[in-house]
Amino acid sequence: MNDSIVLCYHALSPTWEADLSTTPERFERQLELLVSRGYRGVTFTEAVESPARGRVLAVTFDDAYRSVLELGLPILNRLGLVATVFAPTDHIGSERPMQWPGIHPWLGGPHERELMPMSWAELRALAEAGWEIGSHTGSHPHLTQIDDDALLLDELARSKAACEDHLDGPCASLAYPYGDFNARVVTATATAGYRAAATLPSRQHARDALEWPRVGIYHRDDDKRFALKVSPRIARLRRSAMWGALDGLRRRARL
Ligand SMILES: [Zn+2]
Numbered sequence: 001m002n003d004s005i006v007l008c009y010h011a012l013s014p015t016w017e018a019d020l021s022t023t024p025e026r027f028e029r030q031l032e033l034l035v036s037r038g039y040r041g042v043t044f045t046e047a048v049e050s051p052a053r054g055r056v057l058a059v060t061f062d063d064a065y066r067s068v069l070e071l072g073l074p075i076l077n078r079l080g081l082v083a084t085v086f087a088p089t090d091h092i093g094s095e096r097p098m099q100w101p102g103i104h105p106w107l108g109g110p111h112e113r114e115l116m117p118m119s120w121a122e123l124r125a126l127a128e129a130g131w132e133i134g135s136h137t138g139s140h141p142h143l144t145q146i147d148d149d150a151l152l153l154d155e156l157a158r159s160k161a162a163c164e165d166h167l168d169g170p171c172a173s174l175a176y177p178y179g180d181f182n183a184r185v186v187t188a189t190a191t192a193g194y195r196a197a198a199t200l201p202s203r204q205h206a207r208d209a210l211e212w213p214r215v216g217i218y219h220r221d222d223d224k225r226f227a228l229k230v231s232p233r234i235a236r237l238r239r240s241a242m243w244g245a246l247d248g249l250r251r252r253a254r255l
Contacts, residue, residue: 006058008214011065024071041081043132045172048196059083066116086136086175089162100140120166134173135159143185156192
């Protein structure tokens with residue numbers, strides 16, 4: 001039985017109340033819970049490609065926020081875990097707050113510095129510590145909204161090449177920005193040469209190397225919600241058809 005968990009985090013901050021930010025204290029407690037249950041840390045590509053023997057945990061971070069290095073690395077080191085960072089490569093090295101729909105509201109405010117990306121040197125230091133650095137495309141677009149095939153492939157290939165040039169190693173994996181993908185995007189991802197790609201679904205769909213579902217962890221996930229999200233029983237339920245029906249009802253209720 002495949003007993004792996006792939007978690008998706010974004011930023012860590014003691015004070016930033018954004019949906020995509022988790023406090024370091026909560027982050028540490030969440031991972032401590034899994035380590036205490038016998039989970040062992042692997043990179044995202046290892047979780048996808050190596051059949052799980054026992055419980056494995058892949059911690060992933062989208063967007064390459066600097067807080068991952070400053071606040072996440074010490075916690076992961078203490079727990080003996082590695083992680084995977086998915087970097088939107090056009091932004092790496094800019095030393096400017098990242099910008100795209102969804103994080104725009106934080107620009108110009110007191111939390112603007114939370115939007116700073118890591119540098120290539122910082123990503124390299126993580127890679128040397130055993131972390132995986134994957135791609136999060138070049139500019140962080142909605143890939144399904146790029147109608148031109150050449151532009152779609154360029155977002156995927158340009159980012160892979162940038163990671164490989166700067167980090168002197170293969171870039172095997174991708175996280176679709178916003179978890180947004182379809183069959184055409186998956187085909188382009190394969191063409192660009194990726195071996196593994198991460199989604200971020202509300203329903204835990206079937207696993208395929210280029211459509212690998214992750215469990216998104218957000219600001220609102222207190223200890224109780226987190227424990228439910230990583231419960232093996234709930235994970236099996238989330239993959240079931242019944243969950244899909246419930247999820248559809250929930251989404252319609254929110255409209
Ligand atoms: Zn992202």
